Amino acid sequence: MNRAALIVDDDADIRTGLSLILRKNEVECGFAASAQEALEILKHQHFGLVFTDLKMPEMDGLELLRVIKKRWPKTIVIVITGFGSIETAVEAMSAGAYHYITKPFFNNEILITLERALYEQELTDELIYLRAEVEKKYSFHNLIGRDRQMLEVFELVRKVSASTVPVLIRGESGTGKELVARAIHYLSDRKKKRFLGLNTAALPDTLLEAELFGVRKGAFTGADMDREGLFVQVTGGTLFLDEIGSMSPLFQSKLLRALQEGEIIPLGTTNPISVDVRILAAANLELEEALRSRHFREDLYFRLNVVEIHIPPLRDRIEDIPLLVEHLI
Template structure:
């Protein structure tokens, strides 16, 4: 194994010599007398640990630390200070330094700090490698899932993608059925051609027919030109029929003929046009039941259901929630403003049943990132639907109250919950809370008095860490 690369920056030649003598026991050591020279070296060469003096002519050690972290964030930086100033050391740590050592330094102490920095850097690199390896195993195209049901789906996609057989994807809304359809297309011989689709529930039947099959000029009012249908446009590609359970029996008959003959007749035309598409269908309804009830043609069902993929709802694969949440946090991060999840926030996500599935989780994460005040998302930032408010359920006489009385009670509880949480986030600072809520300081004082929150505000202020004097 090659030796780690350590780089020393100090404007005192004797100090540099001493540092090199100590540190060459554990790595290859490079040196520079100024931060400017160090920056030029680091831009061109690998460095694992940077040891720099705090005070130097020109660019100081803390400025060097900030500049290095901009383009080499994984370099561990240790700062040296001859002044024993805890303030400068803390400032350096806040800006990303690994640790600090005071001058004159003890050789053993310096070695221990640098060795720990190297060990931690190596550990982070190994964890990153393992995380990347795990993610590759649990991400298929843009579908994320380590749950065994999702792993089975990944294997099915690989098996069926090379063929032309129709596929039926069944699952609740928001489970990612279209993502699976796109993954099948991407792994098929048709991947260089078009993937087109339509939600059959989103259009009235006459428009659906015109979109799918195309039309001739003059076929109906507004048909001012010939238009190719989506099925013709998708020739040699894949066509995705979403929500097929919503089609009428009459339209099902037309679609059955298209699949059997592989040809379409545009609206207003008499001659069919040949097509060559692979059909992938999706539904959130129970098509077998629809067939039994006479709402879906049995022959069309068997045509579409040559291979079926059942997508589990998110509540049945909760172990995927942390990975999915992490993915959405990265996806919606603005620049460097990346947020994490506290343990409590993650627990809240894990305890919820997700009726809207992955789509709802993404929406909740996106909203939480907007409302979160700090670096990490807190449980109070996770806003979920379908959660009964305990004060509505438990309020004595609530169900028998008049509408106005019930509304007044609901609003009072809303105010208390809203302003209590707001004041907590502002550490009892009335001015800041008023600014964030968009009301005047005087109005907020009145609300605090009305809701009897004065003692809570004082408690919040008292709980703040007190400044110490030396």
Template sequence: MPERTILIVDDEPDMLRLLRRSLAPDLGCRVEVAESGKAALRRISQEKFDLILADIKMPEMDGLALLELIKRSYPDLTVVMMTGHGSIETAVDAMKNGAYDFITKPFDHDALVVRLEKALERSSLIRENTRLKKERRSDNVFQKLVGKSAAMRRVFETIRMVANTDLTVLITGESGTGKDLTAQAVHAMSSRSQQPFIPVNCPTVPEHILESELFGYRKGAFTHATRNRIGLFQEAHRGSIFLDEIGDVSPAIQTKLLRVLQEKEIKPLGDTRIIKVDVRIIASTNQNLKEKIRNGEFREDFFYRLNVLPIELPPLRERREDIPLITSHLLKKHCKKLNRPLRQLSPELMEIFQAREWAGNIRELENVVVQGILFAKGEEIFPQDVGLDKKGPAPPCLIADISEGLLYKAAKEQLLRQFNETYIGRLLSQTDGNVTQAAKLCGLERQSLQQIMRRYHIRADDFRA
């Protein structure tokens, strides 16, 4: 629970010292003081307080004037007034104007503590109510994940439950379902949220480099190791490390990771020392690890160490009711990023979206939305703007169209080539081969666009009338 803070406002320094010294330990909160109404307003504008305890009789700005200004700008802030016996009527007026309570001087200390504790409880209830209202307003967005389907609500609830533990999490799901966002959500909602979150895309790092990246190395451990280097596990100390697509790591790396999970320690390459690390491991995979275990490609003991708290993400085709929400979210995000007016999908295109299988899941949907933003001629995006009609195939630049059986690098290169040929080709068609205009449309420098065109042998002349 965050530390509670009280601001006491009184023009008598002795009273401020007495209350500050006695209330802080008895209420278990931080007590700040201000010697005038103006000083109090400055403090309130600079930091958050759970409770204001203010005297009514003060020079220049009295407590009633202070109360009026506080309630005008901070209507939910709890204010308790202090008053002498002779001004109870004034105190009652103060309550009519928004004060929560009033306390008469001289006061019994124990009674004062009880009254202020109740006032603090009121502040806590207001804060919790505000939080719940905010959650309801963004009920369909959980961290950066979007959805209202029963399947996604189960995912959100699972994230809430696992985040507050310190156990290992294994996130499974097809490519493009949001495993990276789920990992970020687990970290953001955990007690480690203020510490590093280190993502590692395992398939993109060759095995001989991955070990040194994860665990670090000592100078001279191998050729070109000219200095000591700490690994990603040490960088993630007291935070979280996200091992994306863990199913692609070799059995040798699995063995070393198993030691980290079991012993919470690493050994940098070329070092004789064992280094203790305090790291939460979050892993993900789009593969069937049990099948890989049967094939001897994945260690069974490593799997069970990873699969302590599983989170399974549903494919988009199993939560079609979320497609309008996700599409709306992506349109707002990318229209802003691409500096375009906010667009919307035509009813015909939305019908197609909800009928598609989306083999590439949200990532594939996002690709199509970005194309629509770029190529739509008006406020609405139509099927023809993204190369779709009710009978037509998916645009050739989407992940779903990559040939199966390719090695990672070849598949990646094919995807990039298809995307650039289609994307840049449409830009050049739209601008009649004008590279400068095409560069402005896609937010690139002219030289950068030309460099990409040269790499993929795209000629502007082919698009000139």
């Protein structure tokens, strides 16, 4: 993680004051009195963070922001603005600024913003690392197992990854259902798009609907802004729904409609949104009981279960135990 910040401001007092706060929190600081000087510095030295004033002569902070996001998109930019330029600050946020701070600023405000920005940077670095690891870990041949049953699973994973049909992954808790789902995604043509998973048993109906389909401001108490659901966030990619047997019949009907129509309706609106998502679902071995008792819709079951992959428990594939121990050590 890069704990270096470039402070860009034509006011030397602002540069000094901000650097004192940052250095107390182990952040190395560089300085530029203008946007042009900042760009020259950035050509030769990498900074994870840039604090820039908006109002500067010649090239202003907004233009600097746009250049930085174009040339160094991973750099986190925090803008500093006077009280009278909030509208410009909002414009800066739309252009890719991480946050804005108004003058005069307070130590706590800087520290909170810094902490969040560094955390964001850490997540970005981790994501880059994980994407590189994914190519190795989920390249099919690196899936752990040599038992005949698991080799059959691997072969089925290879086949279904070449299609876009829904897959139902069955198995006891801890057998690696999400691992198989990720392998299918990263072997497929959708691997450059997002993979997101959700345990549907963890949320009540309203929150589950909001999480998957999205919510519009004012839809319910606490919905103070529009939020896109996972179906929209993962457009072009793969959505993994775990523990589908726990979904209520009411929500099952809404999910079925989304799958049939290829569109979702966020909470708080009647306007549908078209989506392009591959669904991978998982359930434990009790799903048949839910079908028999009609707690789980048969039509949804067949919609999700175009192809079924059953993952055997480790006790039924003793041959894999030494291999897994070696892998974990």
